[in-house]
Amino acid sequence: MSEPDRLPPGFTVKLGTWTHRCTDGRTLYGDAGTLLRLRPAAVDRIDGDGVVRVGDATSATLARVLLDRGMAEPMWDDAPGVAGLDDITLVIPVRDRADGVDRLLAQCGGVRAIVVDDGSREPDELRAVCDHYGARVVRHEQSRGPSAARNSGLALVRTDLVAFVDSDIVLGAGDLVELRRHFADPRVGLVAPRILGLVEDGGVLHRYEAACSSLDLGDQPALVRPHARVSYVPSAMMLARKAALGNGFDEAMQVAEDVDLVWRLSRDWAIRYEPAVRVRHEHRTRLREWFGRKLLYGTGAAPLAARHGRAVAPVVLTPWTAAVTAGLLAQRRWSPVLIGGSTVALWFSLRRRFGFAEDPSGSATALTKVAMRSTLEQAGAVVTRHYAPVTLALLPFSARARRAYAVSAVVAGLVDYRRTRPTLDPVRFVGLRTLDDLAYGLGVWKGVIDARSPGALIPLVRSGLRSASTADGR
Structure with a gap:
């Protein structure tokens, strides 16, 4: 294990509920069929609850292997600190949703924000909201799509971390603090929360989306990679190292650009899904719009196949x-x-x-x-x-x-x-x-x-x- 990838002392991981431990105590297998046989010294570093705490070279190597195989998840013994968020910049792509931006900035008070106006028809209203909260505004006179909007914001970020947040997301500064803890692992390049519906008990589609939204990836944490239990995370809300993002999103993609970004990053970085952090999203609940959005998601498979080959294979x-x-x-x-x-x-x-x-x-x-x-x-x-x-x-x-x-x-x-x-x-x-x-x-x-x-x-x-x-x- 290279020194830059070494986990810090005290970093703790726990075997996932999806990881099975054989009766010999030495053999582990994950839900993707990955088998791992431990040496005796490594077995001694796993306590009765399946927890490994980094304290020496052996425990650091074991924790790294378990994380990289997707067999364990990071865990913390205490609540996150209340330190400031000076190392995070919000990038909010938006078009004609000044009310959503108002709500988002109000709940993330004190966090640096760049709002990219992607061709709004009422730009003055959006600018007034941003001025009220001290957010920087960048405007595209003509709509160029969400990928280009995020990239325009990314180019202006000067902090180590950048949070891409859509204007129909509801989250608070505390959610950012919890997600940021994952970056204690030097290999983590991006982390995303669980996204639930803003309204859970409305009409039929509200209730269905509350249970089965395409944005909700379940209640189990995961290492994100192609063909894994969680194979992508949506760009509606994600926190990333700026150094990992390179040129950002592929602006030629009008759909599945988030999957493309995650898969490109996963070649060199660990991508984590953290369902303990829950944010809310205003789901589409008109049948025609809902069906059209699901169909649009499907069209993203072809451009992904052109870029990533068999990673998008359906079977x-x-x-x-x-x-x-x-x-x-x-x-x-x-x-x-x-x-x-x-x-x-x-x-x-x-x-x-x-x-x-x-x-x-x-x-x-x-x-x-x-x-x-x-x-x-x-x-x-x-x-x-x-x-x-x-x-x-x-x-x-x-x-x-x-x-x-x-x-x-x-x-x-x-x-x-x-x-x-x-x-x-x-x-x-x-x-x-x-x-x-x-x-x-x-x-x-x-x-x-x-x-x-x-x-x-x-x-x-x-x-x-x-x-x-x-x-x-x-």
């Missing part, structure tokens, strides 16, 4: 997941044999890999369950989301397609219903979730057709689970 296939998915979708008499046989083969393969463990059979069983759940979720998304236009085209002609679509939509919807517990009845929730997936899938295909490139629809093929590695414990 990740190993020999086992391919066999199970084929069996599920084929719905033939031989399907149970294919699924069962391939699962048994996977179990024996995992048991051999866990041969060094105290209970290799138990470890193989636990990991097989994790893999099966992930594969079932992916198979459902194939039918109802990424390849939904193909499924819909087959519905009039194929009973199997109708069964696959109905079962996938209902099961996925009910699983999400149980997980999110929305203030909405199951029927309307499942219906809206199915419509949500359909809009995104239509957007993906629209983007592919417009780009004349199928890259966003091509699966990523892997040989199997990631190889085990060993954490330094000398």
